[in-house]
Amino acid sequence: MAEVSLKGLKKVYDGIVTAVHDLNLDIAHREFLVLVGPSGCGKSTTLRLVAGLEDPTEGEIYIDGVLCNDMKPKDRDIAMVFQNYALYPYMTVYENLAFSLKMRKLPKKEIDEKVRAVADTLELTPLLRRKPKHLSGGQRQRVAIGRAMVRDPKVFLMDEPFSNLDVRLRAQMRGEIMRLRSQINATFIYVTHDQADAMMMGDRIVVMNEGAVNQIGTPTEVFEKPVNLFVAKFIGMPTMNLFSGSRLLLQDGKYYALIRGARFELDGFQQRALKQAGQQPGEVVCGVRPQHVVVGEGPLQATVEINEMLGSEMNVHARMGEDEIAMVVPTEDLKVDVAAGTRVNFGVKPGRIQLFDAETGRNLIWFDLQSAYDNAPVCKKYDF
Numbered sequence: 354m355a356e357v358s359l360k361g362l363k364k365v366y367d368g369i370v371t372a373v374h375d376l377n378l379d380i381a382h383r384e385f386l387v388l389v390g391p392s393g394c395g396k397s398t399t400l401r402l403v404a405g406l407e408d409p410t411e412g413e414i415y416i417d418g419v420l421c422n423d424m425k426p427k428d429r430d431i432a433m434v435f436q437n438y439a440l441y442p443y444m445t446v447y448e449n450l451a452f453s454l455k456m457r458k459l460p461k462k463e464i465d466e467k468v469r470a471v472a473d474t475l476e477l478t479p480l481l482r483r484k485p486k487h488l489s490g491g492q493r494q495r496v497a498i499g500r501a502m503v504r505d506p507k508v509f510l511m512d513e514p515f516s517n518l519d520v521r522l523r524a525q526m527r528g529e530i531m532r533l534r535s536q537i538n539a540t541f542i543y544v545t546h547d548q549a550d551a552m553m554m555g556d557r558i559v560v561m562n563e564g565a566v567n568q569i570g571t572p573t574e575v576f577e578k579p580v581n582l583f584v585a586k587f588i589g590m591p592t593m594n595l596f597s598g599s600r601l602l603l604q605d606g607k608y609y610a611l612i613r614g615a616r617f618e619l620d621g622f623q624q625r626a627l628k629q630a631g632q633q634p635g636e637v638v639c640g641v642r643p644q645h646v647v648v649g650e651g652p653l654q655a656t657v658e659i660n661e662m663l664g665s666e667m668n669v670h671a672r673m674g675e676d677e678i679a680m681v682v683p684t685e686d687l688k689v690d691v692a693a694g695t696r697v698n699f700g701v702k703p704g705r706i707q708l709f710d711a712e713t714g715r716n717l718i719w720f721d722l723q724s725a726y727d728n729a730p731v732c733k734k735y736d737f
Contacts, residue, residue: 355382355417355507355540357403362412364398372398374564376412385534385541387555389548390587395564396544400510403542404433416508429508432501436513438493440485440500446472447481450499471499474536475529491522495529502537511543515550527553548588552576560584582638582714585707591643591668591679593707599639601632601708601717608632610639610706613673615652620704626718627708637717640707643668643679649689651700660691671697 362376373395380386388396401407403414405426414421421429440449447468454464472478475495485493494514501509511530515523531554534541545551551558552572560568560575560583568580579585585593602609602616608627610617619627648669655671655678662684669680669691680699682691689697708717 355538356380356415357508357540357542358413358415358418359399359403360413360415362399362402362414363410364395364402364407365410371564373402373409376566378559378566378569380540380542383534383538383540385543385554385556386559387551387557388542388544388559388561389551389555390546390561392546394561396546396559396561397512399561400433400512400542400544403508404431404510405429430506431508431510432504432506433510433512434497434501434514436516438485438497438517440493440496442485445482445484446477446488446496449485449496450477450481450503453500453504467503467505471503474502474533475499489522490518491525494518494522494526498529498533502533505537507539509539509541511541513545514543515545515547523550530554549590552588558588560587562587576642578716578719579707580716580719582640582709585640585709585716589642591670591681593640593642594646594676594678596639596641596676599637601627601634601637603634608634610637610708612639612706613653617701617706619706619708623704623706623708623718630717632717636711638709638711638714640709641701641705642707643681645702645705646678646680646682647700647702648680648682648687648691648697649699651698653700654696654698657691657693657695657697659693667691669697671699 357380359376359378362373363371364373365371376399388399390396398407402409405421405424409422416429441452444452450468450471451464454467469478472481475498477495477499480488480492485496488496497514515526518526527550543554555572557569557571558575559566562583568575568584570578575584575588579588596612598613600611602611608619608624610619653673655673657669657671659670661668665684667682667684667687669682671678671680691697709715710717
């Protein structure tokens with residue numbers, strides 16, 4: 354078993370800068386957990402705390418139920434993969450893979466068997482006699498992963514491992530990692546600032562900002578049910594549309610969202626959630642995912658500025674007054690002209706408007722998800 358539990362974890366540098374703020378997190382055996390957030394949000398610091406490369410200011414770290422705060426990194430049965438590969442340039446691929454096993458003074462035959470098994474899994478066998486300078490970026494990353502694998506750790510810690518790769522290699526390596534995790538009995542904690550990696554790879558995603566957890570959930574949950582404006586904006590590409598000057602109306606016992614003079618009736622679930630919360634009408638921030646915009650029909654109108662053909666779909670970027678509007682349209686469903694300068698009507702798919710408190714940024718519909726994150730330092734006027 355390789356369960357990881359973080360309880361009340363806090364890291365303060367120089368008594369001033371709080372890099373990690375009261376982090377509580379349980380990671381299940383064989384789970385692939387992704388820590389995602391902007392630079393400086395505390396995700397890499399969290400990984401280094403688990404690895405033992407940093408000491409926590411407060412809190413406890415458990416691996417397999419064993420308190421690890423005072424345990425050296427080499428004794429935690431973890432392996433870490435860094436963004437810069439950290440390969441020994443003067444060693445061959447074989448020697449890089451075998452190095453940690455030699456340090457543990459394992460028999461030569463056992464070392465050879467482990468190295469060749471990992472090399473076969475990662476398709477590195479033809480490269481075993483090469484040195485890192487003769488490898489591509491993707492091959493070097495596979496060697497770095499293999500060097501972690503050969504130790505047969507309980508927990509893999511990966512810190513931005515794809516940041517030096519181009520788009521094609523990133524896609525290839527994502528596949529490699531997902532294939533790897535299905536073959537080995539280990540838990541993965543993966544750090545990235547790229548929400549595409551998080552959405553494609555994670556069983557669960559931890560969205561962090563300013564050292565605190567804003568939301569924990571499956572990729573679908575954080576996309577469909579963002580608990581606040583930060584998560585709504587950070588997760589999803591193109592980013593969520595936010596409409597300024599929106600209001601929540603209550604008329605004849607029903608709630609409506611008012612966006613630029615257009616009234617949208619909320620669906621049954623949203624009605625019940627708002628009534629249960631006793632939500633009063635007033636100023637709100639309305640958000641709509643680009644994938645949930647209906648192009649060619651609806652009460653709103655915008656001027657197209659850019660369109661991006663992506664094959665099966667098109668990204669349309671338009672402007673409605675001071676608001677920038679992104680729309681994702683399947684090309685087979687596109688029935689109107691979206692050339693630059695064209696005025697297009699648009700609406701919103703039923704039940705797809707997200708409502709956020711204008712002052713705190715909290716989601717007004719998914720209030721039941723918010724209690725776990727109420728201490729996160731994001732309750733402030735959100736500048737969108």
